[in-house]
Amino acid sequence: MKKTIWTLLLVMFSMSTFAQSYFEDGLSSEWHSERRAELRKLMPANSAAVFFNNPVKNRTNDVDFIYHPNTDFFYFTGFREPNAVLVIFSEKREVNGGLADELIFVQNRDPRAEMWNGKRLGTEGMVANLGFQEALLNSDFAAKSGINLKDFDKILTFSLSEDIEGSSSNEPLIQMVNEFKTATAYPDALTEVSAQVYEMIKNSDLKSSDRVVQMLKRYERQYPDMMEDPLISSFMNAASPEKRMVVKEEIPEQKLDISSLGEMMGVLREIKTPEEITLLKKAVKISAVGQVEVMKAAKVGMTEREIQGVHEFIYKRYGAEELGYPSIVGGGNNGCILHYIENDKRDLSDRLLLMDLGAEWRGYTADVTRTIPINGKFNEEEKAIYDLVYQAQEAGIAISKPGTTFQEIDAAGRQIINDGLAKLGIIKKGEGHQYFPHGTSHHIGLDVHDRGTRNPIQVGMVFTIEPGIYIPIGSDCDEKWWGIAVRIEDDILITEEGAVNLSGDAPRTVAAIEEMMRLPSVLEEWVLPEID
Template structure:
């Protein structure tokens, strides 16, 4: 293995006592520092973890999408600029007579670039605002990142993308990724699938090797390139368990680990701190108010995009910096498309309107869905389906507490929906169907589908409960049900004794929704001029 030795350099400038994150009402520099300390507790001795921030994404021509940092990177640093790398050491290391357990590499201050695209922190700003003393320019990464392979037992990172867009905006990131790959002799064929298969081989024994070989054979049918890997090929084609063990023993020990860091971050981010819960409360509260105000403003003849605009106006009015994900506003049959984001239906008539939206507040996103009748009243069929979904959600919320599993919540709601659909004559009793095609829950936080382990619920977890029924046009049932789509989604915090519905301010029952839709809207007097 090549040993490219990179020397360490530590800026000997003290962080200001008043170090803060970008948002004065967001997470503090001390909070992010504590998160890095918690990561070190999960890392084995004599190891390091390397995090690359997200690349810039081009929208069209010379316009880029609004930059959003990698959420693991933000979680650990609070840093929101591209072309950056974080290196976390498991223990303090002496470097030039200084002790350091972390380094961050950032882009330099550039007056011309900042005139066009906004102020950069630079190394001094990172030290002052984020409290990371080991701040270096990203141009120094190759020679000053401190990675000397012979000194470490493990190097943790994520699978490195091969398709970073070639552009001047990403040139520094690409250079750092390439330097890291050279230093670690990053294999050309290394990806999560390859790493998982290698782990399966390493964990096999005489009794399990045949089953593992069969599993790998199935993998290779889906990913034919796997058969070209000499280790995988030798293990699959070995004539006996004993010969498979020979292949296993001859595998070289890898310092580079692209799988374990994900589990570490899942463990950290799955349980929210009080600071995170405070930010999530704000994001959810704003999103729930959006649902309430749309219930008041919704009228027959409005468009999906107009409804979307009302939600997003309210988010911005409260100061939410972004959307947590593309807004889903689907009228009638459009609601049957789970990730419908076109929102281009111009005339909403007598039909249900499914609205799945979430404000992002200081990096944390809500995820709230309500389904309403655009004319203010559920008809008989709509009410029947809505009540089933509501009962399914209530069953899940009722059992959500420490120790409950996602599977139990899903099963409780699915049982009600299956029995209810059969009673309505939409399916036969016991029949499998696709009217409820998605899971009931996911973690919520910095990502709308946030990191977290699929384990029994624990105090501090925040997740969704979102059963749904979708009956597309042409379904194998009475046409009177066609085009009905209902999803109810709430954001649930697990407490020491049970749960709290953070989005409960947005009406959920048929009666509460219909009543809210009779109230006047603050937007009724807002009349814009006609445009030909």
């Protein structure tokens, strides 16, 4: 009888699970397959690329965080379940009696687990829904995959964590990672930093070794632990270029490569396809509407958490599945904390409100920031700082076209801010300061700080332009400037015609913001009962 019940459950889950994709309006299985084909073009001959999906993360006790897949893994698969690994071959090879250029290993169908934790695609669903020719169970990763990793000249992957949470939810992943490490003789001390340093040393010669040492000294300031590696330490401390070359020869040749795959992913993911741009536009539009509606609803006496809730309600109202990152809602001096996420200020009665939020739509995230006066009108000092940031952003947008670099965009805005702060008497002309402590641009996509390269801007890139000025209480300037924090952040698409501001629906100028804040809010009639 029990067997019959579980069989019926499995049939029901099978019928309800096999839709076209997780998102009917998301990326197609053909799109993901094309992305895998593009990676093969970048891979060296006779190589394999191995992608493990993210582990489950525990929130507290027996409650886990909402699962989010590794974005590289999702980019190639569209798959959103844990305990999975994707292996992509540079060329077709014989596997289990047939030819294949990829294999994916996933968790099994389990009616009891699915009743508690949601549907699983299983191997059949991977073929029927996500376009894989063959899928295997994760329990077969080592035993029945037909892959001998020793046959490859290069095995591309990422640095593998030593601290995957050891709950039962992650047991299959831990098993696969351990099997992979055994098969590849994965060194215990291998990290992305040491791999990059080894690569720099291996590529050095007598003429370039001095320059490489200078680069490694900069690395050392950020990653002091790297000097614990005797080969790296010996190279940096060698008495002459000739002795460095002796150390260089001691670095072992590795089939395992944990640095090149990140570079390949940067090349692929920094240029968005038309399908990705469609999803990003939707994420940004939703986020811009959130900013607009909060401008209408904001008033003295509201709380940071209340403002956060309005934004996130709008995201959910449009069907966004998640936030792209923790919401930043900083009133007054809290806006000077760049990644302020506590959002627990209870009485927004003082001055400016900085709101940095982004909806995630079908895996792709926006990143939009607006700064508004909570009482509806900028005072003289706030307006002066705001206009400086606005002019800096306008300068960056104006030069955003194919061939421009992020460094040039940053320099254009930074010059305006530096000159403006000096003119206002906040700094002396030419003086260094920390009032604009962050960069101006980063790619957005599957990650809010998306993968990319240092290449000049190209058609198809989507990135932020986000200058800011932050003057914390206690700063070395007139007190009238204290507590002012302004950031304006927009999401820019580069086309053949130039820059398109995808988040332009959210007002950016002082006049436009003040006008929007005078309009009635759809939430004004939404009055909740008092709770003691």
